[in-house]
Amino acid sequence: MDEIRRLExxxxxxxxxLRQQNAEAARARQSLIDDNRRSLESYQADMRRAIQDHxxxxxxxxxxxxxxxxxxxxxxVQIELAKxxxxxxxxxxxxxxxxxxxxxxxQELEQAIAAIRNDVTRRNEGSSQEAKEYLQHVTSTFHVxxxxxxxxxxxxxxxxxxxxxxxxxxxxxAGLFEAATSVAISAKxxxxxxxxxxxxxxxxxxxxxxxxxxxxxxxxxxxxxxLADWEQYTGNPSNxxxxxxxxxxxxxxxxxxxxxxxxxxTAKKYQKYVSTLxxxxxxxxxxxxxxxxxxxxxxxxxxxxxTDQRLSELSSLYKKRxxxxxxxxxxxxEIIDFLTxxxxxxxxxxxxxxxxxxxxxxxSKDFLDFIKSQYGDLTITEDMREWLKIVFxxxxxxxxxxxxxxxxxxxxVVNHIILHIDYGGPxxxxxxxxxxxxxxxxxxxxxxxxGIVNYAADxxxxxxxxxxxxxxxxxxxxxxxxxxx
Numbered sequence: 001m002d003e004i005r006r007l008e009x010x011x012x013x014x015x016x017x018l019r020q021q022n023a024e025a026a027r028a029r030q031s032l033i034d035d036n037r038r039s040l041e042s043y044q045a046d047m048r049r050a051i052q053d054h055x056x057x058x059x060x061x062x063x064x065x066x067x068x069x070x071x072x073x074x075x076x077v078q079i080e081l082a083k084x085x086x087x088x089x090x091x092x093x094x095x096x097x098x099x100x101x102x103x104x105x106x107q108e109l110e111q112a113i114a115a116i117r118n119d120v121t122r123r124n125e126g127s128s129q130e131a132k133e134y135l136q137h138v139t140s141t142f143h144v145x146x147x148x149x150x151x152x153x154x155x156x157x158x159x160x161x162x163x164x165x166x167x168x169x170x171x172x173x174a175g176l177f178e179a180a181t182s183v184a185i186s187a188k189x190x191x192x193x194x195x196x197x198x199x200x201x202x203x204x205x206x207x208x209x210x211x212x213x214x215x216x217x218x219x220x221x222x223x224x225x226x227l228a229d230w231e232q233y234t235g236n237p238s239n240x241x242x243x244x245x246x247x248x249x250x251x252x253x254x255x256x257x258x259x260x261x262x263x264x265x266t267a268k269k270y271q272k273y274v275s276t277l278x279x280x281x282x283x284x285x286x287x288x289x290x291x292x293x294x295x296x297x298x299x300x301x302x303x304x305x306x307t308d309q310r311l312s313e314l315s316s317l318y319k320k321r322x323x324x325x326x327x328x329x330x331x332x333x334e335i336i337d338f339l340t341x342x343x344x345x346x347x348x349x350x351x352x353x354x355x356x357x358x359x360x361x362x363x364s365k366d367f368l369d370f371i372k373s374q375y376g377d378l379t380i381t382e383d384m385r386e387w388l389k390i391v392f393x394x395x396x397x398x399x400x401x402x403x404x405x406x407x408x409x410x411x412x413v414v415n416h417i418i419l420h421i422d423y424g425g426p427x428x429x430x431x432x433x434x435x436x437x438x439x440x441x442x443x444x445x446x447x448x449x450x451g452i453v454n455y456a457a458d459x460x461x462x463x464x465x466x467x468x469x470x471x472x473x474x475x476x477x478x479x480x481x482x483x484x485x
Contacts, residue, residue, distance in 0.1 A: 007109045008185045014102040015192060021094055022200075029072075033207065036069040040214065047218070051225045066214060070301075073207040106189065113182040131177040134184035135168055141188050145195045149286035152293065153201035157194055161187050201294070202286065208297040209277070215304045216270050222311055223267055226252065226260075233319055247373050254370035255318035255385065259310065261366065266307045270300055313411065320413040321385060321406070327415055328354075328388040328404045331443045335390060335402060338442035339435075345392040345400065351480070355386035387473065391480070398423050399484060400435060401477055405469050417443075417453040418462070418473055422481050427457060 043062050050058035142161060150158045168183035227245070230252050231237045238244035253260040273292060277285045285291050292300065332352075339345040361367050361383055371380050385406070392400040403418040419439060421432055436455050443452075456462050459481070462474025 007105055007112060008189070011102065011105050011109065011189050014098060014105060015189070015196075018098045018102060019196065021098060022196075033069070033072045036065065036072045037210075040065050040069055048221060051221050052228075062218075066211075066218070069214075070211055073204075073211060106186075109182075109186050109189070113179065113186055127181075128172075128177050131172050131180040131184070134181045134188070135165070135172060138165055138168070138184040138188040138191065141191045141195075145191050145198070148195060148198045149202065149283070150194070150198055151289075152286055152291065153198050153205075154194060161191050161194070164190075205286070205294050205297070206282075208294050208301070212270070212297050212301050212304070213274055215301055215308070216267065216274065219263075219304055219308045219311070220267050220271070222308065223264060226311070226315060229315075230319070234322075250366075250369045250373045251322075252318065253366045255322045256314050256366075257318075257385070258364060258366035259314055260318070263307050263311050263314075266303065270304065273300075317408075317411050317413070320411075321408070324406045324413040324415050325384050328406070331404055331415065331417070332388050332390055334444075335439060335442045339392055339400075339438060343434075343438060345394055348391040348393055348399070351391035351484070352389060354382035354384050354388050355476075357381050357383040357386075387469070389476070399481075401480060402439065403473050403477075405473060407467070407469060416451070418456050418470070419453065420456045420459065420477055422484075432457070 040062075043058075043065055046058050047062040049055070050062065142158075142165060145161075146158060164183055164187040168180045168187065171177075171183060172180040227238075227248060231248055234248075234251070236244070236248060238248055249260075249264075276288075276291075280288075336347050336352075340347050357367060362381060367383070368378065371378060387406065388404040390402045390404075392402075394400065399422045401418075401420045401422065403420075405416050405418060407414050407416055417439060419432075419436055421428075421435065432455055436453060440453050456474075456477075459474050459477050462470050462477065465471045465474065
């Protein structure tokens with residue numbers, strides 16, 4: 001039994017030494033984390049103002065500080081610190097040596113316990129009172145660790161010690177007091193190590209959840225500002241009215257082609273985690289089976305970052321889509337007015353309109369919500385995000401097709417016009433040239449050769465274009481010509 005007590009003392013001393021070494025290493029690392037967290041906190045108010053004022057420099061600095069904080073809580077920072085700081089490197093090496101020695105002593109303890117249990121001649125040796133006290137101590141330690149979120153961070157590990165304590169109690173009842181004491185000593189040592197490990201895991205989880213909350217809050221602030229920007233951009237403030245606010249959100253989602261709703265839904269999904277923790281408290285939350293793990297949080301953070309990036313890309317794009325659509329409508333009215341009054345073309349109203357929505361778009365939530373919200377008429381099938389087609393007929397019964405196309409590339413949307421005249425015979429180049437010039441004049445195109453207006457004599461050339469919009473225009477032109485002859 002003297003050997004058991006000697007090992008117990010050595011193990012306790014090593015565990016205390018390891019605890020101190022880890023605490024010292026943690027302080028060095030925590031200092032860096034705390035510095036970055038303080039920098040973030042000092043920028044919180046500036047960040048909110050920057051989003052409202054579209055101060056890109058301040059936003060960029062806040063994002064830099066977020067990345068800096070994210071890096072500081074990463075496990076990789078320990079390696080970086082070791083490279084830069086010789087004392088820290090020495091400390092990490094000391095920790096490894098202590099862990100190895102502690103493992104060795106625990107193995108020696110297990111061997112000593114096995115020897116005692118297997119020696120039946122030592123029955124009734126040792127103190128009954130001492131064994132009882134050790135079993136009480138280990139039971140108390142078990143309950144302390146049991147109160148921690150052990151299943152989340154160290155699943156099934158506590159059961160091992162529960163079984164060991166039960167084994168010790170059975171040995172005690174059998175009069176094997178020395179063996180019972182040895183088992184209790186071993187179990188208590190293991191439980192203490194388990195408790196420290198769980199505490200470390202909880203600390204790591206805290207930091208990741210903090211970063212998760214910061215990233216989520218930043219995304220939510222941007223979403224709210226997007227609504228305010230849209231209301232200002234379109235001149236349709238909601239003024240606190242829920243119905244008007246909903247109508248504006250629907251419009252944003254429509255011009256984002258449904259992506260804005262996905263972004264909002266992502267934020268709502270992750271907000272549930274923050275709300276639940278706030279309601280039940282961290283300790284209770286960590287014991288819930290569906291609370292996220294550290295790896296889950298890292299994935300959520302990555303998803304929020306991607307969502308934030310997509311919102312940044314969409315922020316100007318969907319407004320340009322809306323503006324381009326308004327411009328198509330304006331150009332359409334100007335062209336109709338000019339060609340019907342100045343050169344007496346007949347406007348074929350029944351063939352004019354925005355592109356018909358595809359079957360997939362017709363049943364999409366972003367399209368249906370927008371049509372219902374803006375027009376209250378679900379029979380509308382035109383998609384205002386697509387081309388605008390205007391058809392005329394001249395005195396020779398030649399049909400004139402004008403397509404105003406939105407060309408979207410590199411975050412920008414530019415309207416181009418495709419003109420085609422169905423002569424039903426030889427090309428009349430002079431007449432085509434005149435119509436081309438009239439269209440340029442109608443929309444006040446600065447230069448006839450600026451590329452905005454294009455004459456397409458060959459429909460097949462359009463059909464085989466690598467540009468999807470041109471290709472679809474060619475196919476529609478072919479269909480229209482075939483249908484109207």
